[in-house]
Amino acid sequence: MEQRDLLFGKRILLGVTGSIAAYKAVEIMRRLKDRGAEVRVAMTRNATSFVSRLTFETLSGVPVLCEEFRRDEQTAIGHIEITDNLDLALIAPATANIIGKIAAGIADDSLTTAVMALDCPLLIAPAMNDRMYRNRVLRKNIKTLAEMGVKFVEPDCGSLACGVIGEGRLAETDRIIQDLSSLLLSKDLSGRTVLVTAGPTREPIDAVRFISNASTGKMGYALAVAAKERGADVILISGPTQLAPPQGVKMIFVVTAQDMQAAVKEHARQSSLVIMAAAVSDFAPLQSSGRKIKKESASLSLQLERTVDILRELGREKDHPFLVGFAAETDDAEENAVKKLRDKNLDMIVMNDLLRQGSGFAADTNAVTIIDRSEKKIELPTMPKSDVARIVINAAIALMQQTH
Ligand code: CTP
Numbered sequence: 001m002e003q004r005d006l007l008f009g010k011r012i013l014l015g016v017t018g019s020i021a022a023y024k025a026v027e028i029m030r031r032l033k034d035r036g037a038e039v040r041v042a043m044t045r046n047a048t049s050f051v052s053r054l055t056f057e058t059l060s061g062v063p064v065l066c067e068e069f070r071r072d073e074q075t076a077i078g079h080i081e082i083t084d085n086l087d088l089a090l091i092a093p094a095t096a097n098i099i100g101k102i103a104a105g106i107a108d109d110s111l112t113t114a115v116m117a118l119d120c121p122l123l124i125a126p127a128m129n130d131r132m133y134r135n136r137v138l139r140k141n142i143k144t145l146a147e148m149g150v151k152f153v154e155p156d157c158g159s160l161a162c163g164v165i166g167e168g169r170l171a172e173t174d175r176i177i178q179d180l181s182s183l184l185l186s187k188d189l190s191g192r193t194v195l196v197t198a199g200p201t202r203e204p205i206d207a208v209r210f211i212s213n214a215s216t217g218k219m220g221y222a223l224a225v226a227a228k229e230r231g232a233d234v235i236l237i238s239g240p241t242q243l244a245p246p247q248g249v250k251m252i253f254v255v256t257a258q259d260m261q262a263a264v265k266e267h268a269r270q271s272s273l274v275i276m277a278a279a280v281s282d283f284a285p286l287q288s289s290g291r292k293i294k295k296e297s298a299s300l301s302l303q304l305e306r307t308v309d310i311l312r313e314l315g316r317e318k319d320h321p322f323l324v325g326f327a328a329e330t331d332d333a334e335e336n337a338v339k340k341l342r343d344k345n346l347d348m349i350v351m352n353d354l355l356r357q358g359s360g361f362a363a364d365t366n367a368v369t370i371i372d373r374s375e376k377k378i379e380l381p382t383m384p385k386s387d388v389a390r391i392v393i394n395a396a397i398a399l400m401q402q403t404h
Helices: 020-034 053-060 096-104 110-116 130-134 136-147 173-184 218-229 257-268 310-316 333-343 385-403
Strands: 011-016 038-043 088-094 122-126 156-159 165-169 193-198 233-238 250-253 273-276 283-285 304-306 322-329 348-353 368-372 377-379
Touching: 011 020, 011 110, 020 038, 020 053, 020 088, 020 173, 038 053, 038 110, 088 096, 088 110, 088 173, 096 110, 096 122, 096 136, 122 173, 130 136, 130 165, 193 218, 193 257, 218 233, 218 273, 218 385, 233 257, 257 273, 257 310, 273 310, 273 385, 310 322, 322 333, 322 385, 333 348, 333 368, 348 385, 368 385
Parallel strands: 011 038, 011 088, 088 122, 193 233, 193 273, 233 250, 273 322, 322 348
Antiparallel strands: 156 165, 283 304, 348 368, 368 377
């Protein structure tokens, strides 16, 4: 099944203003174009001191809107025309000046006039000196615009062009593109709760030792972000990981499989969709000591018992939410994944063939096949976990619309 890029065919206005980071807008434009977006560019006069209009015109293949006099009136583009049928407008980099002008409703050049005429979401990626970024008037302007629904990509902290280290550096291109993509997604999970589990569990042997696995939680956290992007209220039940909690997601931290089961049980009922991405330990020590076991004897035997299969238990419940499981396989991957889907009474399973390149626990990429109850398969190439997550959520939404 073909997966079309979310940005394909999207009409995006890229506004570039006079910041030293203006050269980074070239990379942003290229990335958008590579993903099939139709990009039009509007530059302020100051921006053209940092990057030439010709650079953007050559790369975008269409005329750029700016203040300079055009000899070639035939190809000139107007500040209203440039805003026709847009899906989104992005200003990157945005100076304190442009933010102030937009907040005050000033339209004294092509870009600000175009912004006045927008009837699509606006995303602003500020870039400036750290003291300017903390300036109270700027903060107020950002707040005013945010209250009107304008979205901002927070700048990064790092070394600034003025030689200091602070907050104000234009956000990384990846983050800008990610925020932009999320604005373009339809919010078809709004009003619904999505429960995601992530990371490993730890089963204690004694006060300091435990049985666990190599899961980092990246896939589960990416799924939580992807569900949030679609407007869901997301509950993320996480085993121990090093990851920062995603914004706007309700976090529940657990340690053992038993804790995870209790948390899942408590929240599954209110959820429309449950995605078990956690690598739950299948076995736990039969007994664990509250103290540290000393190395007195030459050998030590551990007796293990099976943990409860959280997903299987959920699948047995009447009127259970839409259930998505993961299957990490090395042999007869597809066959085993389908078997798991049937045995655990799941609606969908995401099969991770651990022998495929770019697949696996700690990686930032994954290579998975999504299989549903009718055994329809979507085999995805190796791609970032954030993209895998979006496609998994998309596939779940499509199936939920058919069946739930
Ligand atoms: N799972 C679960 N509770 C467990 C073990 C696994 O809910 N105690 C879930 C996982 O989160 C995953 C799915 O079941 O979504 C498949 O887990 P996996 O470990 O791959 O498969 P198992 O069914 O445990 O079988 P095996 O380890 O034999 O492959």
